[in-house]
Amino acid sequence: xxxxxxxxxxxxHGLPAGGKLAALALVTALLFALRDPAHLTLAALGAAxxxxxxxxxxxxxxxxPLWMLWPxxxxxxxxxxxxxxxxxxxxxxxxxTAVALANFVTMTTRLTDMIAVIEWLLRPFARLIPPxxxxxxxxxxxxxxxxxxxRAGDLALAWRARSPARPRWRIxxxLTLAALDDAARVAEALRARGGVD
Amino acid sequence: xxxxxxxxxxxxxxxxxxxxxPKIDLVSGVPITAQSLGVMLCGTVLGAKRGALAVVLFLAxxxxxxxxxxxxxxxxxxxAAPSVGYLIGFPIAAFVAGWVVQTWRAGVxxxxxxxAAIGGxxxxxxxxxxxxxxxxxxxxxxxxxxxxxxxxxDSIKAVLxxxxxxxxxxxxxxxxxxxx
Numbered sequence: 418x419x420x421x422x423x424x425x426x427x428x429x430h431g432l433p434a435g436g437k438l439a440a441l442a443l444v445t446a447l448l449f450a451l452r453d454p455a456h457l458t459l460a461a462l463g464a465a466x467x468x469x470x471x472x473x474x475x476x477x478x479x480x481x482p483l484w485m486l487w488p489x490x491x492x493x494x495x496x497x498x499x500x501x502x503x504x505x506x507x508x509x510x511x512x513x514t515a516v517a518l519a520n521f522v523t524m525t526t527r528l529t530d531m532i533a534v535i536e537w538l539l540r541p542f543a544r545l546i547p548p549x550x551x552x553x554x555x556x557x558x559x560x561x562x563x564x565x566x567x568r569a570g571d572l573a574l575a576w577r578a579r580s581p582a583r584p585r586w587r588i589x590x591x592l593t594l595a596a597l598d599d600a601a602r603v604a605e606a607l608r609a610r611g612g613v614d
Numbered sequence: 615x616x617x618x619x620x621x622x623x624x625x626x627x628x629x630x631x632x633x634x635x636p637k638i639d640l641v642s643g644v645p646i647t648a649q650s651l652g653v654m655l656c657g658t659v660l661g662a663k664r665g666a667l668a669v670v671l672f673l674a675x676x677x678x679x680x681x682x683x684x685x686x687x688x689x690x691x692x693x694a695a696p697s698v699g700y701l702i703g704f705p706i707a708a709f710v711a712g713w714v715v716q717t718w719r720a721g722v723x724x725x726x727x728x729x730a731a732i733g734g735x736x737x738x739x740x741x742x743x744x745x746x747x748x749x750x751x752x753x754x755x756x757x758x759x760x761x762x763x764x765x766x767x768d769s770i771k772a773v774l775x776x777x778x779x780x781x782x783x784x785x786x787x788x789x790x791x792x793x794x
Contacts, residue, residue, distance in 0.1 A: 422679055482687065482689065485687055493750055508750055515694040517691070519689065519691040523690045528680065554622055555623075555671070555674070559680075561623065562627045562631065565624075565631045566634060569635065589632075589651075596624045599624055600617065601789075603616075604616035604620040608616050
């Protein structure tokens, strides 16, 4: 499975993940404190400059995830144009800038570094949630996504072999049941190998 | 111990799979994704605590940069978008769904429907609407209007969650942890 990290290295790939996340949290909080459209325009331009510094291919790839915002942009724009209220511009600018900056951090940070930060953040709760278990659960989930995707495909094929209709939701009980059965088998295998501490 | 860990991990994977299944395949004519159905199932099948943990694990992987949300979305950007309330609501929805099934000892089908409807439709949309209202600077009522068209699909998913939970209760009576 592909992650959302941009494969060609930019200068920002080299920065420590924890630092990038802390900076993102700070900047996002600041964005929500800004009200003036002029300030938010400056922030948006700053974010655009940051993204452009990654090169042309990086900038183009950064635009794609922003398209998920278009329904919100359209609704807010229509609403505020109708009310003749200029506050809509600030809302739209803030929304696009916040999402673009968050995507910038995701695209320049490797999955393993991000998971390391999650584990670091969980450290104070080590008594409640042992880090080794979190790591194992993350690994199992990542491993079983392609396995279960294949199984969903098999179930759909088995359905089609017997029915002219499309499978729709009817394969879902089997898929859910398979997840439960797999969980039981994997748990048994783990226990046979010494269990989880 | 091992078993609850593997169940949490595999149901986190199940939520991801349900987001990858093409929209139109679920019920004819109504374009809905099955992702929130996965959230409901986590609660109604695994119970409140494990169900919520499975959803948290799923969200952690999304935040870490895996494109597991429906439509191949993921990364930190989705947590900065106006729909963030729904993501925050996911684990709470699973918890409430599981809690209802554990607490209301009616037939599995009825209590799973109640759990999925209260947790996965009412609570999830409530938190989602609060999120949109904050992020878009709208009143709660205006934000609720944005969520209204999706309630039909959500209700269908609550029915499906109940049917799936019921058929699991029939096939593996001891596997239904929400009734353990």
